[in-house]
Amino acid sequence: MSALLRVENLRTYFHTRSGIVRAVDDISFSVGEGETLGIVGESGSGKSVACYSLLRLIPQPPGRIESGEARFGDCDLLHCREEKLRAIRGNRISMIFQDPMSSLNPYLRIGEQVIEPLLIHKLASPNDAFDLGVAALREVGIQDAAKRMRSFPHEFSGGMRQRVMIAMALITKPELLLADEPTTALDVTVQAQILELIRRLQQEHGTAVIFVTHDIGVVSGFCDRVLVMYAGRVLESGPTAELFYEPKHPYNQALQRSIPALHERGAELHTIPGAPPDVTQPIRGCPFAPRCEFAEEKCITSEIALKEVTTGHATACLRVQLGEIDLTPAAVAGE
Amino acid sequence: MPAPFLEVRELKTHFAVEQGLLFRRQAGTVKAVDGVSFTLAKGESLGLVGESGCGKSTLGRTILQLIPATSGCVVLEGRNLNALHGRELREARRDFQMIFQDPYASLNPRMTVFDALAEALRSHRKLTRAELRPRVVELMRTVGLLPGALNKYPHEFSGGQRQRIAIARALAVEPKLIIADEPVSALDVSIQAQIINLLAKIRREMNLTLIFISHDLSVVRHIADRIAVMYLGRIVELGAPEEVLGQPLHPYTRALLSAVPIPDPARERQRQRIVPAGDPPSPMNPPTGCPFHPRCPYCIEACKAVTPPLTEWQPGHSAACIRVREILDGTAVK
Known part of the structure; x- marks a missing residue:
């Protein structure tokens, strides 16, 4: 194409x-x-x-x-x-x-x-x-x-x-x-x-x-x-099905988990703590890091670019790029 | 059977529509709420869903006596609210509170959080300044705000935090009934979940009775013990969420459910949509008989003639449709 x-x-x-x-x-x-x-x-x-x-x-x-x-x-x-x-x-x-x-x-x-x-x-x-x-x-x-x-x-x-x-x-x-x-x-x-x-x-x-x-x-x-997108940047991009079934960025994953589902009744909805950052201040590192459950020191200190991790599927999460965390539902359930 | 906590009986709210500049004459009536009845037990939560213009907000406001009812009555703990006036009504209002959709518009921009909450507390009880402060702090803790924000003004807060302040204000008078009118519709998804969880928690802990008004079925599902679906001023289906969403009886509920996008690509692509044709009719000129009949795939001649009453088809699950049996059996012809 x-x-x-x-x-x-x-x-x-x-x-x-x-x-x-x-x-x-x-x-x-x-x-x-x-x-x-x-x-x-x-x-x-x-x-x-x-x-x-x-x-x-x-x-x-x-x-x-x-x-x-x-x-x-x-x-x-x-x-x-x-x-x-x-x-x-x-x-x-x-x-x-x-x-x-x-x-x-x-x-x-x-x-x-x-x-x-x-x-x-x-x-x-x-x-x-x-x-x-x-x-x-x-x-x-x-x-x-x-x-x-x-x-x-x-x-x-x-x-x-x-x-x-x-x-x-x-x-x-x-x-x-x-x-x-x-x-x-x-x-x-x-x-x-x-x-x-x-x-x-x-x-x-x-x-x-x-x-x-x-x-x-x-x-x-x-x-x-x-x-x-989040705070003016692209955090993840890829084919629709992959984005839903194999999320590669914690923000995307958290966002999906916080949506109230029509056909399943959860006792409590998953929430993302805090609020989106103030974009008038320059953001170092990952803009989602302050709200991210996986964030580490390096997420804030290093510049992170959107990088393809599988064909056509890119993420701006450093830890996913390094292979340190796996966000697929199967991996999350198996924890 | 003991008397229910809240009983709404044949409630109607009609608005006169006038025309003409000099010689005003009544051009018609908008039947925003047209014969709604239901009961709520203490501590129960009802999700009221429907599309814009179906009368769900007007119903909420009429129950709280913010809009006068045209006929019918609202009985809260054995007291007919429609019969109360002036001082009596003002005092009764402490028992019921409302949370509005837009937290930007519902807070006074010139009052700090402390002032806003203190005002509500004082209207409830006589408190000295010394007693006031700990109560305000306690309220803020309840809704998950830091007491450090006490002297801030509404513009310093985000939408989600403002909605928390609005909730705290409603809780200040220790109400028994809260009506929340689209409290999360103006908020982003990640903040929505926080507010829904907060409302659910408060309701559980304080044994509050809650009417949660929303256009979003999936939001309501998470907080309601029962769901009422409204269409053109009437309740067309009422029942437990599992029933109403799992096995909807009314064709309108079915259409509404099938139109909600599911965040799951595979399921979304397989789905059969039953999208009702056209737009909802104007409540000024409602169709005869069943209000849904012009858009209903199951409509027969009889539907155009009689307005079906809300009938209990299964224990605790009612619908206002004359063809429920046939639709359930699968014998109804489209």
């Missing part, structure tokens, strides 16, 4: 009055054609900022992309000319956001918004665009699409608005879709509908997806590969 997008050493900092917030601190990843990459992390882990940085949607200032490269075809998204990026953004790479309420313009009819990408990128004439818009709405399962083109966003429910956002994002047949928590604001039954829809459209058009979420459950059924 050839890489559609290759991100190297991305650093996005925010220069605020209370100091430099290292929101994304040296992350690298790639997405293959048609692949679904999940980025999971808790709030403040930098997952959304990473996504926004790719399309240079970070408000600058206070934000600044300090270093890195994002290869998309022959273009470096982070450093190419603004005109060049504008031709890609909303065309070959599009994005859907968490809150469909605030990402649609309340003053414009749905139809105008859905076909806007086609008109801006001159992919269709206004007449053809209208028909394509109706087809796009129909494709995402909106009844009476032709009539609904004339509706305003407030006439739609949350789930329907997110469908409109998806129709808008996919109308240009992008090669890559960035989805930033697209189902977080929705109820579970509606979430299931929207995930099913993204999956179907992705298969039909061969679109690659970067799916940002805090919900490790959503990732498990939806993504091919997953990055686990």
